[in-house]
Amino acid sequence: MAGQIHRIDRDRARFKEVVRGRIREDLQRYLASSELIGKRGDRIVSVPVPAVELPRFRFGSNEAGVGQGPGEVGDAADGRDGDADGGAGGAGEQEGTHILEAEVELEELASMLGEELGLPNILPRGRDELDACGGQWSGIRGQGPESLRHFRRTFRRALVRTIAAGEFDHQRPVVTPIRDDQVYRALKPKPRPESSAVIMHMMDVSGSMGREQKDIVRIEAFWIDTWLRSQYRNIEVVYIVHDASAKVVDKETFFHLRESGGTKISSAYELCLDLIKERYHPEDYNIYPFHYSDGDNWSARDTERCVALVRDELLSRVNQFCYGQVKSAYGSGQFKKDLDTAFQEESALVTAGVDDRAGIPGAIKAFLGQGR
Amino acid sequence: MVSGPSLTPRLLREAQRAEAAASDAGLSFFEVVFEMLDAADVNAVAAYGGFPTRYPSWRFGMEYERLAKGHQWGLSKIYELVVNHDPTIAYLVRSNSLMEQKLVMAHVFGHADFFRNNAWFAPTERSMLERFEEHARRIQEYVGRYGQDRVERFIDVALSLEPLMDPHGPQRRFRAAESRARRGGAPPGTTQVERSRASLRLVMGDEPPAPDPGQRQLPTFDLLGFVAEHAHLEDWERDVLGIVAAEAEYFIPQRLTKIINEGWASFWHSRLLTGGLLEPSELIEFADCHSSATQAAPGQLNPYKLGIELFRHAERQGLDLFRLRAVHNDVSFVDEVIDEAFIERSALFVSEQGRGGEGARIGSRDHHRVKQELLRSLAWAGQPRIELVEVAGGGRRDLVLQHHHDGRDLKLDEAAAVLKTIEGLWRAPVQLLTSEGDQARRLTANGGEVEVREAEAPPSALPSRAG
Numbered sequence: 001m002a003g004q005i006h007r008i009d010r011d012r013a014r015f016k017e018v019v020r021g022r023i024r025e026d027l028q029r030y031l032a033s034s035e036l037i038g039k040r041g042d043r044i045v046s047v048p049v050p051a052v053e054l055p056r057f058r059f060g061s062n063e064a065g066v067g068q069g070p071g072e073v074g075d076a077a078d079g080r081d082g083d084a085d086g087g088a089g090g091a092g093e094q095e096g097t098h099i100l101e102a103e104v105e106l107e108e109l110a111s112m113l114g115e116e117l118g119l120p121n122i123l124p125r126g127r128d129e130l131d132a133c134g135g136q137w138s139g140i141r142g143q144g145p146e147s148l149r150h151f152r153r154t155f156r157r158a159l160v161r162t163i164a165a166g167e168f169d170h171q172r173p174v175v176t177p178i179r180d181d182q183v184y185r186a187l188k189p190k191p192r193p194e195s196s197a198v199i200m201h202m203m204d205v206s207g208s209m210g211r212e213q214k215d216i217v218r219i220e221a222f223w224i225d226t227w228l229r230s231q232y233r234n235i236e237v238v239y240i241v242h243d244a245s246a247k248v249v250d251k252e253t254f255f256h257l258r259e260s261g262g263t264k265i266s267s268a269y270e271l272c273l274d275l276i277k278e279r280y281h282p283e284d285y286n287i288y289p290f291h292y293s294d295g296d297n298w299s300a301r302d303t304e305r306c307v308a309l310v311r312d313e314l315l316s317r318v319n320q321f322c323y324g325q326v327k328s329a330y331g332s333g334q335f336k337k338d339l340d341t342a343f344q345e346e347s348a349l350v351t352a353g354v355d356d357r358a359g360i361p362g363a364i365k366a367f368l369g370q371g372r
Numbered sequence: 373m374v375s376g377p378s379l380t381p382r383l384l385r386e387a388q389r390a391e392a393a394a395s396d397a398g399l400s401f402f403e404v405v406f407e408m409l410d411a412a413d414v415n416a417v418a419a420y421g422g423f424p425t426r427y428p429s430w431r432f433g434m435e436y437e438r439l440a441k442g443h444q445w446g447l448s449k450i451y452e453l454v455v456n457h458d459p460t461i462a463y464l465v466r467s468n469s470l471m472e473q474k475l476v477m478a479h480v481f482g483h484a485d486f487f488r489n490n491a492w493f494a495p496t497e498r499s500m501l502e503r504f505e506e507h508a509r510r511i512q513e514y515v516g517r518y519g520q521d522r523v524e525r526f527i528d529v530a531l532s533l534e535p536l537m538d539p540h541g542p543q544r545r546f547r548a549a550e551s552r553a554r555r556g557g558a559p560p561g562t563t564q565v566e567r568s569r570a571s572l573r574l575v576m577g578d579e580p581p582a583p584d585p586g587q588r589q590l591p592t593f594d595l596l597g598f599v600a601e602h603a604h605l606e607d608w609e610r611d612v613l614g615i616v617a618a619e620a621e622y623f624i625p626q627r628l629t630k631i632i633n634e635g636w637a638s639f640w641h642s643r644l645l646t647g648g649l650l651e652p653s654e655l656i657e658f659a660d661c662h663s664s665a666t667q668a669a670p671g672q673l674n675p676y677k678l679g680i681e682l683f684r685h686a687e688r689q690g691l692d693l694f695r696l697r698a699v700h701n702d703v704s705f706v707d708e709v710i711d712e713a714f715i716e717r718s719a720l721f722v723s724e725q726g727r728g729g730e731g732a733r734i735g736s737r738d739h740h741r742v743k744q745e746l747l748r749s750l751a752w753a754g755q756p757r758i759e760l761v762e763v764a765g766g767g768r769r770d771l772v773l774q775h776h777h778d779g780r781d782l783k784l785d786e787a788a789a790v791l792k793t794i795e796g797l798w799r800a801p802v803q804l805l806t807s808e809g810d811q812a813r814r815l816t817a818n819g820g821e822v823e824v825r826e827a828e829a830p831p832s833a834l835p836s837r838a839g
Contacts, residue, residue: 007424008416008436014524015433052434054532055789057756060781062809064735066746067671067723068678077723077732078671 019102022052023109027116031364032357034215037222045109045226046101110230113223117364120371122231122286122319137185144184157181197232197286197319199225200275202240202268204293207260208330216326216354217292218255223364224290232286238275242268244298248275264298265291265335266305273313287318290367294331303335307342315348320372323351324363348372376406379464383408386470386649387477393644394481398694401484402498403459406477414450414465415439421623422455422463423504427511427615429527451665452476454483456626458498471654472661478644482637485697490633492625492701495546500622507615514608526609530596530616532793537617538593539624539753591761595773595794596620598760603798627753628701635679636697638666642680671723671732681718682709702750710746712739720746748778756782758804771798775806782806784815784824791817 023030030036035048067077113119140150158177162168168175201221203214229235239254240246246267249257272289280287297303314321325336336351343349347370352363374391376384387406394401409417419436420426442448451468455461462480464473487493497503515523538544592598600613626633642662650658668674686696686709696705714720715737722745724735736742757776764770771794775782787804795802795817804815805827812827 007428008419008433011419011428011430011433012436013433014428015430015437018430054431054528055786055793056532056535057758057775057787057790058783059756060783061725063725063749063780064745065723065732065749066673066720066742067732067734068668068673068718068720069670070719071721071734073721073734073736075734076671077721077734078669 016102019047019052020104020108023047023102023104024112024116027112028361031113031116031223031361032219034219037218043106044103045106047104047109048101052102106226107230110226113227113364114230117361117369119227119365119368122228122371136188139186139188140183141186142183144186148185150183150185153183154181157183195232195286196234196236196284197228197288198236198238198280199228200238200240200272200287200289201254202242202246202272202289202291203254204243204263204265204268204291204296205241205257205259206243206263206293206296208263208294208296208328209258209326210328213294213326213328214255214258216357216360217324219357219360220292220324220354220363221290223360224288224367227364227368228288236280240268240271242271246271262298263293263296264302265293266302266309269306269309269314273309273317276314276317282317288320288322289314289318290322290324292324292326293335294328295325295333295335296331297335303338306335307338310339310349311342311346315346318348320367320370321349322367323349324367325351325353327353327355373403373459374406375403376408378408379406382470383464383473386474389649390474390477390481390644393647393649394478394485394640397640397644397647399481399485399640401460401481401488402457404480404484405459405461406480407461407463408466409463410466411443411450412440414453414463415443417463418450418453422453422461423501425501425505425508426619427508427527428515429524429531431531452480454480454487455501456487456493456496456498457501460484460487461501469657471650471657474649474654475641475645475658475661478649479637479641481644482640483633485640486629486633486636489694489698490625490629491699492543492628495542496622496625504619507619510611511615514612518608523608523612526612527616529793529797530613532790533596533599533613533797534616534620535753535755536593536595536758537597537620537624539628539755541594542621542624590763591759591774593757593759595758595760599794599797605797624753625701628703631675631679631682631702631750632697632700632705633679634676635681635683638662638676638680639683639693678718682706682714685709685714685717703747706743706746706750710743715739715742748780756780769798769800771800771802773802773804775804777807781808784808784813788815788817788822788824791815791822792820795820 030047036045069077071077114121140153154177155175158175158181159168161178161181162175201217203209203217205214225235225237237251239249239251241249241254241257241259242263242265243259243261244264244267248271268291276282276287297306310321323336323339325331325333327333333353336353339349339351350366350370352366354360354363374384374387376387379387383406387404391404416436417424418439419432426432439448439450443450451465451472453463455463460480460483462477462484464476468476511523511527596613596617600610600617605613645658666674666677666680668677682705683693683696687693689709691709696708700708716739720742721737722735722741723732725732757778759774759776760771761774762772764772773791775787784806787806791802791804801816801818803817806813806815807827814825814827816823816825
């Protein structure tokens with residue numbers, strides 16, 4: 001019986017493969033939707049996969065049902081009035097209403113993304129020396145302090161020697177280790193490449209950046225993080241918002257804040273530069289600033305200031321500087337044109353225009369496609 | 373008779389006490405074999421519908437994940453699993469307390485009695501364990517010969533069509549065979565069920581009724597059977613369709629009797645435990661366990677709760693409970709027993725989906741509407757009624773399906789996907805007549821594309837056949 005039950009392991013493994021295949025097929029859709037955001041742990045992403053169910057003839061949304069419980073006509077059927085959620089109860093309709101979530105490792109999702117968009121792996125800039133500290137107590141050697149003696153292995157060697165020598169007595173099974181039998185645990189050094197990175201997301205939160213524009217930024221930031229996380233062992237993320245002035249905020253604020261007011265992009269670039277100088281030295285970090293706005297700036301003079309900051313200060317310190325321009329009803333889109341004109345020859349500065357959600361994959365590819 | 377090779381002597385003693393109490397109360401069943409399993413293994417067996425030797429499919433893995441997650445998050449817990457079989461097989465969960473095991477055992481005898489004596493289970497094959505194994509072996513063989521991907525894809529196709537059969541078909545064929553055999557003078561058995569089984573064997577042999585070409589006449593609800601007979605398929609594909617159909621057919625009675633079967637088992641576990649099986653010290657734990665199994669989540673229907681309340685109501689009305697369990701499925705049981713007083717007491721209501729993404733609302737407490745809505749949701753095993761009405765003539769062989777619209781629309785996008793699947797199998801265009809609200813629609817799958825059009829006549833104008 002037990003052996004047969006463990007057929008389930010095979011079917012579970014197959015199910016997981018099916019789910020992965022489905023995610024791979026639908027990656028373009030996930031790339032443009034905010035479904036995955038907020039579902040990410042440190043190593044795992046929960047991916048909702050409603051589509052994995054086989055298609056069947058099912059009743060649609062106008063199905064009434066029968067429920068049980070107190071309440072007046074017109075009240076919420078689940079007794080919790082005022083709330084929008086809660087399900088209708090009806091015998092026979094339970095089947096197929098669940099939405100499954102599949103857990104996918106971040107690493108795997110990143111590799112799907114890489115395949116889908118043809119992203120090259122990043123060659124870390126600058127130092128490629130190995131970081132030699134760390135390691136595991138998995139080695140064995142002949143000498144060492146008694147406190148590290150490997151008792152089991154020592155005993156085993158002594159036992160083998162005793163038996164081989166024909167001295168082992170079943171009636172009196174005494175095994176005495178001699179000096180040659182004794183082995184000790186040793187530290188096996190495990191060098192690992194030094195690779196730290198910092199991502200700096202800068203977003204324009206002035207009045208013209210609407211909800212949809214911020215959602216697009218959010219989705220892009222999610223995928224960029226996912227990819228860069230798979231490329232670097234240690235990664236930090238800094239969020240900066242700006243309108244006429246810039247400040248560092250936490251992730252929640254970054255994605256939900258709505259300010260109104262003017263736009264002075266240079267304020268963000270200055271803050272970015274300050275942070276690099278103070279905390280994220282280019283010798284220690286691979287630095288990835290991303291700036292998103294709808295392309296409106298306060299004045300042509302401020303744009304000049306931005307260009308100067310990027311050209312003279314930032315580009316020499318960072319791996320790549322990315323600017324994503326999200327189309328909005330109010331934005332002129334001038335800033336991208338200005339950057340493109342100023343940096344025609346510069347490959348470390350990448351700009352991308354995103355008209356709508358469908359443009360997200362293209363922008364991600366532009367940003368990450370150079371392998372810098 | 374009861375046995376339990378993996379039970380402790382203490383539990384086996386309890387099983388024997390429960391059996392004696394059940395027999396004294398008038399329940400009758402095949403031999404019951406108890407098996408003790410760990411919680412994870414019970415989830416696995418449940419994922420296979422009680423038959424852990426079934427063919428490999430990712431869908432069982434998915435079902436397992438669902439059950440295991442529910443268990444892990446404390447949303448659901450499987451106490452027991454009873455398999456309709458001779459002998460009846462009952463899986464117990466090792467982590468249950470002694471009181472829970474006693475409750476579960478009494479519950480099991482309720483199910484065992486129902487499986488043996490309910491008319492809707494009479495046509496079922498009671499030695500399916502071997503047949504499921506045999507199916508798995510054949511499918512494994514096809515996997516070896518044609519490759520896993522190909523076989524798996526075809527099983528998925530077959531499973532998409534699985535609900536497209538007549539849920540009353542087995543019963544109808546069984547009755548027909550029975551009356552033919554009676555005319556032929558079959559040897560009388562001891563119980564009616566045994567007599568019926570004997571006659572079934574006499575007429576059809578030990579194998580289930582093989583689809584007989586020419587027998588299946590249009591119109592038919594048995595689309596799966598029709599396609600298996602008449603589509604241009606390879607032998608192994610035809611066999612896979614037959615396997616899926618046979619397994620689905622075995623489970624049909626359980627889908628038709630969810631409320632009455634669970635109600636019957638719950639009614640008896642409660643009656644037997646409070647009637648002497650319970651130690652006084654176990655009373656509080658029993659009350660806790662029983663009420664959590666028979667509680668309704670706000671606004672939902674719990675078949676255990678509805679079922680046990682219906683039996684208790686019937687008992688107060690002086691109805692013969694043993695007759696009810698022998699002849700009814702959910703639809704006819706609800707139809708006979710539910711009255712105004714019951715709807716009032718149980719606070720049943722019609723729930724309606726709110727507009728604009730709102731949650732369900734209480735739509736009405738009108739007795740007539742509640743009963744009507746409940747019957748409608750239970751009818752046809754809770755599935756949309758899809759009938760194959762014709763194969764278009766004139767050298768063409770388009771399949772024309774008719775959805776019997778009863779006020780509930782189909783999900784058209786999913787319906788379109790099913791039509792494409794059928795078209796792929798049938799290798800000719802497939803049409804579906806349905807409606808969206810008042811507007812008649814014709815969906816046509818042709819060349820892997822599905823076209824949705826307004827249809828000329830509302831489908832409800834066509835004669836509808838009751839099942």
